[in-house]
Amino acid sequence: MAIEEHARGLAAWVDHWATQVLEVGSTCALGGDAAWDAILREHGVTPLPPAERQRHIQEGARRTKGALPIEVRWVIEAVYKRAREAARAMDLRVDTPAEQQLIDGIEKRLVNLVDETTREHLQRVTPPANTTASIFANARATTPNYSALGAAAGMSQMKCKSCGAPRKSTEEIGACGYCGGPIV
Numbered sequence: 613m614a615i616e617e618h619a620r621g622l623a624a625w626v627d628h629w630a631t632q633v634l635e636v637g638s639t640c641a642l643g644g645d646a647a648w649d650a651i652l653r654e655h656g657v658t659p660l661p662p663a664e665r666q667r668h669i670q671e672g673a674r675r676t677k678g679a680l681p682i683e684v685r686w687v688i689e690a691v692y693k694r695a696r697e698a699a700r701a702m703d704l705r706v707d708t709p710a711e712q713q714l715i716d717g718i719e720k721r722l723v724n725l726v727d728e729t730t731r732e733h734l735q736r737v738t739p740p741a742n743t744t745a746s747i748f749a750n751a752r753a754t755t756p757n758y759s760a761l762g763a764a765a766g767m768s769q770m771k772c773k774s775c776g777a778p779r780k781s782t783e784e785i786g787a788c789g790y791c792g793g794p795i796v
């Protein structure tokens with residue numbers, strides 16, 4: 613099969629999974645359901661154990677639906693890694709400028725795939741803030757639900773700027789535990 617055909621197949625595969633992750637991830641039951649778990653399985657991602665999922669729901673930003681941001685990041689990272697590997701292998705066998713252009717297009721899309729998808733997911737599962745009712749909903753969504761345990765463990769008022777989850781003041785290096793986003 614010509615590289616061109618492979619490349620078009622790969623581009624379609626990336627589109628398919630980016631769409632699926634967003635559609636299923638943002639509409640499934642809070643913390644995931646069977647359809648979401650099937651996507652994780654498909655990409656070899658181990659879901660958080662039930663107790664951990666529950667902890668993320670309790671301690672993370674308040675939402676009413678959708679998969680946990682950290683699992684969204686893990687699964688789109690898995691999509692990214694497979695696609696990146698396939699694109700690299702094709703890149704080595706390119707014969708024509710048209711083929712090169714296709715591969716370059718895929719590689720360009722992959723650069724921001726993980727961050728764009730997690731950001732889009734958070735937008736879809738966070739209530740809008742332009743009505744009185746949603747202002748209250750949004751306040752709930754962005755106000756951390758401090759559990760007695762969390763407070764005792766040193767939860768501060770700091771919040772992740774990406775997902776709104778509370779953050780321990782000592783967590784100044786690395787990624788947010790709830791969405792995997794960078795510390796900003």
Ligand SMILES: [Zn+2]
Pocket residue numbers: 772773774775776777788789790791792793
């Ligand atoms: Zn976060």
